Amino acid sequence: MxxxxxxxxxxxxxxxxxxxxxxxxxxxxxxxxxxxxxxxxxxxxxxxxxxxxxxxxxxxxxxxxxxxxxxxxxxxxxxxxxxxxxxxxxxxxxxxxEKKYIETLDAIVEEDYNVLEKLYLLVQNEIQNLPPKCKNIFLLSKKEGLSNVEISEHLNISTKTVEAHITKAFCLIRERVSLPTNMGAFLFLLFV
Structure with a gap:
């Protein structure tokens, strides 16, 4: 050979x-x-x-x-x-x-604990105030950890609809909760 x-x-x-x-x-x-x-x-x-x-x-x-x-x-x-x-x-x-993630966490940790607790409660409250379908899809995604495809199959809707509701939820929460400038990633990190 x-x-x-x-x-x-x-x-x-x-x-x-x-x-x-x-x-x-x-x-x-x-x-x-x-x-x-x-x-x-x-x-x-x-x-x-x-x-x-x-x-x-x-x-x-x-x-x-x-x-x-x-x-x-x-x-x-x-x-x-x-x-x-x-x-x-x-x-x-x-x-x-990873570096960006660590920097964001450091910024969050440096903040006063009371501010974080209040912010967390505000975000949780705004989640409860979301429109019912939007809230349900958002919680299935962020709390239960289901993928967009799993949610679409579970609710018998398109994945585009799922994506739209999740985006809408983030936008509504961001509009209603004023985040300090160095806390902009807080909302994202809270649900990842």
Whole structure:
């Protein structure tokens, strides 16, 4: 089997045809080297293995587009690097979101407890004052944790109607309760 795929063009040709032996040869030939390379980028063995695994999956899924003139080795290394960049971007955006969440929580904690308690009671009171259908949908979503699809199936209405009622509820509550400027995210965090 090794001789059969020794040449780059031959290996790519068999991969394009969906040859499982060619794919096994590809994995067996490059897996260790690619994992070492990925680990040098992320310094996390498990994440490095995930990156390489994703590269193999994408390579197999897009095998028909492989170019027999290009080096498969160079292609794999470049793919690992690109996957690393994608992972980095995903993790970076999560980190930014977590940072914003923590900053919002810090701002809330710094506020006087009485202000928070009063605000919470005001919001709860305004929820009770929502129109009946709007209130029901809002509570199913935010208190019971049902998805929009689950609510639409449960109430036999469209998901667009569910979304409209939830948006309307947030707007009505926001209009009726004056939030301090640094508490704007309070309403959102209260129901997430």
């Amino acid at each position: 090794r001789r059969r795929f020794k040449e780059n063009a031959n290996l790519i040709g068999h991969l394009k045809k969906g040859d499982g032996d060619a794919f096994s040869f590809l994995v067996n030939s490059y897996n260790h080297q690619l994992c070492v390379y990925a680990n040098s980028l992320v310094n996390d063995k498990a994440l490095a293995e995930d990156i390489v695994q994703n590269v193999y999956i994408k390579t197999w899924e897009k095998r028909k587009y492989l170019n027999e003139c290009f080096s498969i080795k160079s292609f794999l290394y470049k793919s690992v690097h690109n996957e690393f960049i994608d992972q980095y971007r995903k993790n970076r955006s999560v980190t930014i979101l």
